[in-house]
Amino acid sequence: DLTPEQAESAKEAYGIPATALAPGHDRHPLTLRLLAEVRAALPPGVPGRPDTEDVFGAHLDLLCVRAAVRIAAAADEQPRGAAVRRLAARVAGQVHEAARRCLGPGQGELDRAAFEEIFPWRTGWASAVLTEGLLVPAGAGYRFAHEELGDWVQGAHLDLDAALRSLVHRWHRGSGGTVRPPSTEGEPRSLPVPRHRIGPVIQAMVLLGRRQGTAALAHRMADLIEALDRLWTDEGPRDEDAAWWAAHLLGGSLLRVPDARPYLGVLRVLAGRITRRSAAPEGPGDLGAYGEFGPWFWRRLRLPEEDRIDLLRRLVPADGLPRTDGDERYLDAVARRLALDAPAVQPLLCRWFTDERPLLVGPDAPDVPLR
Missing domain, CATH: 1.25.40 (Serine Threonine Protein Phosphatase 5, Tetratricopeptide repeat)
Incomplete structure (x- = not known):
């Protein structure tokens, strides 16, 4: 976490009021950064003092809505209101599916085949989630852009x-x-996490x-x-x-x-x-x-x-x-x-x-x- 002085400077830089976050959550760097992005997309005067989980959830919802708008635009559609919310809910569902897949064997990434299965390129889903920064290329696959946000989504399914x-x-x-038994030559062994x-x-x-x-x-x-x-x-x-x-x-x-x-x-x-x-x-x-x-x-x-x-x-x-x-x-x-x-x-x-x-x-x- 940031020191109290660093947190105050960060809040000032992001334009976040001193009491905008719940106590115990107002010195976390990523929470402050994501809250600033969420506040920029909301009308002024929204009440409440969210904690880190609230901020992570709100930021994920925001990115899913933005991705849904891009997916609709790629399909030459102009969905509004409830239609956008329904499409955003589908995007969120796929993001959670990606999180579940990341919990499998490996380094916590999606391989290209799994990514393209969850976010098809042909329908504009892949480019939408990449453009909005939900996921980013990493080596031979893809991972969540914010590691801690990705850990939070994956932790909800663990x-x-x-x-x-x-x-x-x-x-x-x-x-x-x-x-733990000693390994024996020639025997298959499970890889440690x-x-x-x-x-x-x-x-x-x-x-x-x-x-x-x-x-x-x-x-x-x-x-x-x-x-x-x-x-x-x-x-x-x-x-x-x-x-x-x-x-x-x-x-x-x-x-x-x-x-x-x-x-x-x-x-x-x-x-x-x-x-x-x-x-x-x-x-x-x-x-x-x-x-x-x-x-x-x-x-x-x-x-x-x-x-x-x-x-x-x-x-x-x-x-x-x-x-x-x-x-x-x-x-x-x-x-x-x-x-x-x-x-x-x-x-x-x-x-x-x-x-x-x-x-x-x-x-x-x-x-x-x-x-």
Whole structure:
């Protein structure tokens, strides 16, 4: 996301009022850009404070209407009103079909045959969607022009639970799965899902929280934490690829939700796992898959300062001794918050005096715990 200052500059450049977007969605670069395009096509004074999903949906509808007008013009027709809406609905249906096809094996693109089947050239559909920027040529096929918008459309059609099982849960015994077997020469093997295709899965998780409630999403997040425990033990990773997916899906969805407060329970469990892992014989320097949740992650969460400082309090015991490699510690993140807003943060830090947990020490430190 943009910083508050960058977001204000972007709104000013796009002519977007300060309160045009819902809270938690007004610093997202693509949301601001697409909202500006939607507002330019609407009459002035349209009420409402849309969120990112509303903006994505409105922009997709706008492009489908424009494509429908081009398709009608190519057929020497002059549809108006309801006829344009019906044709735009057909275009939208084909766009969603393209999104479903993109979820299949491959790199998230439509091959030329699939593209021409969905958007025939002879009837002007292909040129219409390309001209309006719904899709663009990419290598030997086509992809959505805006990757994040494409991920959002694809995420709406993804079977999330099936995807989580395939990517994560089938590879640890705790969910009834099996350990990934070693490849045998001459045996066919399924290709792993490319890691850059994580976007639709994260979008599907965020959509789950919006459509089925925060409890449904929190349950999936908690399952990913349990999977991390089983996939990366003190002896090392049992399945490094599955652990990567678990950590990045958990972190990506927590950073993407507009308000992380409903997931404070998940975040407290995650902080506890990090602290517990840091107490293992390998020490704070080897957090395994939990190393993906460094101080930068906790700074970016959309949380009130009180909740953020409390989470960092839980994480400080995982720091160990000051580092000489320049890596940021959780305590350094707290110091940054204090420097940014001392009057607000200082009273919150006073509560830390009730925390009597010992801090971790390194192998060369005195044999006395620091408090």
